[in-house]
Amino acid sequence: MHKMKSLMTCLNRLRQDNRGQDLIEWTASLAVFLMLCGAIAMYFWIWWNQTAAAGAVHDGTYLAAVRGGSAAEGVARSNDMLKAAVGQFSKQYTIQFLSDPRKSVSGSVKTKKTFVVPFIGNLPYTIRAHSFQRLERFYGGPVGKRSADFWWW
Numbered sequence: 001m002h003k004m005k006s007l008m009t010c011l012n013r014l015r016q017d018n019r020g021q022d023l024i025e026w027t028a029s030l031a032v033f034l035m036l037c038g039a040i041a042m043y044f045w046i047w048w049n050q051t052a053a054a055g056a057v058h059d060g061t062y063l064a065a066v067r068g069g070s071a072a073e074g075v076a077r078s079n080d081m082l083k084a085a086v087g088q089f090s091k092q093y094t095i096q097f098l099s100d101p102r103k104s105v106s107g108s109v110k111t112k113k114t115f116v117v118p119f120i121g122n123l124p125y126t127i128r129a130h131s132f133q134r135l136e137r138f139y140g141g142p143v144g145k146r147s148a149d150f151w152w153w
Contacts, residue, residue, distance in 0.1 A: 042115055046125055052085035053093065053109045054129040061107040064097060065133035071097035074107055082109070093127075106132045 056078040064074030074097045082090035097107040108130045115123040 038117075042117075042123075046127070049086055049089070049111075049113075049127045050129070052082060053111075053127050054131075056081035056085070057095070057107045057109040057129045058131045060095075060097065061105050061131040061133045064099060064105040064107070066136050071099040071105065071107075074105065078107065078109060102135075104132060104134050106130070 059081055060074035060076075060078030063077045064070055075095050078095050078097075079090065082093055082095075092113065093109055093111045095107070095109050097105065099105045108128070110126065110128040112124065112126045115125070117123055
């Protein structure tokens with residue numbers, strides 16, 4: 001009986017004492033704050049990869065168009081820019097350039113990645129960028145000899 005009374009007295013004192021409440025609230029708010037920081041960092045990483053891919057494919061396509069449609073130069077430039085922007089993650093990107101020797105160059109960069117988030121699971125995302133450039137010296141004018149064959153008439 002005495003043990004029961006002493007236990008009840010101890011429990012009543014703990015129930016009325018709110019000294020540990022700060023620690024519990026701080027711990028709960030810290031978890032929410034860390035999840036928010038992680039979400040912001042993940043969003044920034046995706047945004048940075050998308051921006052780097054778009055810049056790399058644009059610059060590579062432009063270089064290929066200026067140099068007479070050489071797709072190899074465009075791919076090399078895009079690879080260099082991606083490696084400078086995202087480091088070793090650039091190996092996960094697929095770069096493809098198509099060149100029409102008479103008119104244009106188009107390039108695309110893409111990758112499919114997955115973030116592993118603790119307690120939530122896998123979050124897949126895809127990064128894609130595409131660029132199209134006319135050749136610098138492209139002339140879509142007439143092919144025939146008669147002036148009536150001109151496309152602007």
